[in-house]
Structures are given as C-alpha cells and as structure tokens.
Amino acid sequence: MEQQGSVEDAVLSLTDVAFAYPGEGEVLHGVDFELGAGERVAIVGESGSGKSTLLHLAAGLEAADRGEVHLAGEALAGLDEAARTRLRRARVGIVFQSFHLIPTLTVLENVMLPLELATKAGAAERRERAARQLAAVGLADKEARYPEALSGGEQQRVAIARALVHEPALILADEPTGNLDSRTGETVFALLLEQVRATGCSLLLVTHSHELARRLDRVLTMRDGILQAVDSAEAASA
Numbered sequence: 186m187e188q189q190g191s192v193e194d195a196v197l198s199l200t201d202v203a204f205a206y207p208g209e210g211e212v213l214h215g216v217d218f219e220l221g222a223g224e225r226v227a228i229v230g231e232s233g234s235g236k237s238t239l240l241h242l243a244a245g246l247e248a249a250d251r252g253e254v255h256l257a258g259e260a261l262a263g264l265d266e267a268a269r270t271r272l273r274r275a276r277v278g279i280v281f282q283s284f285h286l287i288p289t290l291t292v293l294e295n296v297m298l299p300l301e302l303a304t305k306a307g308a309a310e311r312r313e314r315a316a317r318q319l320a321a322v323g324l325a326d327k328e329a330r331y332p333e334a335l336s337g338g339e340q341q342r343v344a345i346a347r348a349l350v351h352e353p354a355l356i357l358a359d360e361p362t363g364n365l366d367s368r369t370g371e372t373v374f375a376l377l378l379e380q381v382r383a384t385g386c387s388l389l390l391v392t393h394s395h396e397l398a399r400r401l402d403r404v405l406t407m408r409d410g411i412l413q414a415v416d417s418a419e420a421a422s423a
C-alpha cells in the first residue's frame with residue numbers, strides 16, 4: 186500500500202517555510218503544506234497576502250529563508266540554481282494570469298518549447314507531441330498562428346497546452362482566468378481541470394473566485410503569509 190503523507194511521496198511539500206524579499210519584511214511566516222499525487226488544491230486570499238510568492242517558492246524561483254521545500258521528492262535547498270531550473274523544467278508546468286506566450290514563436294513552437302528544454306525528444310517527436318496537446322485543448326487549427334492573432338481565451342489554452350506537454354508532475358496556476366471574462370474563464374478553467382485529470386498530475390491553483398476554488402479537492406486561504414484550511418479560517422473569523 187502507498188504510504189500516506191510522507192515528504193518523499195508528496196509532489197510538493199513545504200515545512201515551516203518563511204520568506205522575505207531582500208530588504209523587505211517577511212511575506213510568508215511559517216507555511217506548512219503538502220500536495221499529494223493527483224491532488225487539486227486551490228488557494229484564495231486577499232491581494233498581497235503572499236499567494237504568488239508561495240507559487241514562486243514551490244517552483245524554485247525563490248529560495249526559502251527558513252524551513253524546507255520538497256518538489257517531486259527533492260529538497261530544493263540542496264540544489265543550486267541550475268539544478269533547480271532543471272528540476273522545474275522537468276517536473277512543473279506553470280500557467281500565468283497574463284499567458285506569457287513568446288510572441289515571436291508560433292503557437293506550435295510555443296508548445297514545443299518545454300520539450301526542447303526538458304526532454305531529449307527530437308524535432309519530429311516534439312512537433313507531434315505539441316500538435317497532440319494542442320488538439321486536446323481544441324486548437325489544432327491554430328498551430329501556425331502567432332499568439333497576437335489569438336483571443337485571450339485561446340492564448341490561455343495554448344499556455345495550458347504548453348504547461349502540460351512535457352507531462353509534468355505538478356501544474357502551478359496563478360489566477361489563470363484572471364484576465365478573461367467570466368464565460369471564457371469558465372471554459373478555460375474547465376479545460377484546465379479536464380486536462381489535469383486526464384494526465385493525472387497535481388494542481389495548485391491560485392484564484393480570487395471562491396466558486397472556482399470550490400470545484401477542486403481542497404481550498405486553502407492565505408492570510409497575512411499564513412496558509413490555513415478554509416474551515417479553520419472561517420472558524421477563526423466566526
């Protein structure tokens with residue numbers, strides 16, 4: 186039987202993590218969090234409470250000042266920046282609020298990029314896998330376009346394809362529907378969930394929408410740099 190809850194088994198774990206930006210006050214004050222394989226968790230919380238900072242630490246883009254971050258079984262503190270980058274490229278897919286597609290690459294080339302950075306796949310295989318992932322998000326007919334010739338919702342669907350194409354263990358999504366109207370946001374959110382489910386990867390998603398958050402397995406609230414289960418947060422404010 187699989188062991189539950191050990192740091193080694195979790196896709197992501199943070200233990201008593203504190204973090205301050207250089208020259209600033211502490212933003213995260215002792216975050217404990219564990220994300221299991223295939224688990225989908227939402228984080229809500231006020232602007233400035235530290236949600237994006239938490240995702241940066243999870244991705245190894247920033248290093249914790251105190252505590253431990255394990256990503257895919259590896260302690261990030263034990264890795265130098267190059268090794269952290271390699272681990273992130275191999276194991277993580279990131280979806281940003283503002284899409285972050287590369288404007289000088291076509292849609293297909295954007296989706297091929299993670300395969301180039303993180304796998305040994307040759308050009309033909311990269312092209313084939315990227316095309317398959319684009320078809321899965323309903324954009325097979327837009328492969329040759331440049332991002333500027335797509336709608337916002339379509340750009341985010343390309344970003345989702347790019348995040349998933351190398352079969353990462355973890356998707357980090359920072360307000361992925363924040364720049365979309367509510368109907369497009371709903372479509373994109375449903376697509377993201379469907380694709381995460383289809384690939385079996387874990388999802389950590391930041392959103393301002395409690396309605397979207399409730400559709401994941403678990404909802405946590407970030408409050409002044411402390412992460413709480415929604416139940417205990419509600420109990421605390423009751």
Ligand SMILES: Nc1ncnc2c1ncn2[C@@H]1O[C@H](COP(=O)(O)OP(=O)(O)OP(=O)(O)O)[C@@H](O)[C@H]1O
Nearest residue numbers: 206207209212230231232233234235236237238239
């Ligand atoms: N690069 C930075 N340098 C210094 N301070 C920063 C930096 N990025 C964020 N901060 C500060 O850290 C705190 C947490 O920011 P963070 O971006 O994590 O909040 P957030 O919860 O994602 O907010 P939002 O919902 O507005 O995106 C804020 O006080 C912010 O001003």
Ligand SMILES: [Mg+2]
Nearest residue numbers: 236237238359
């Ligand atoms: Mg943020």
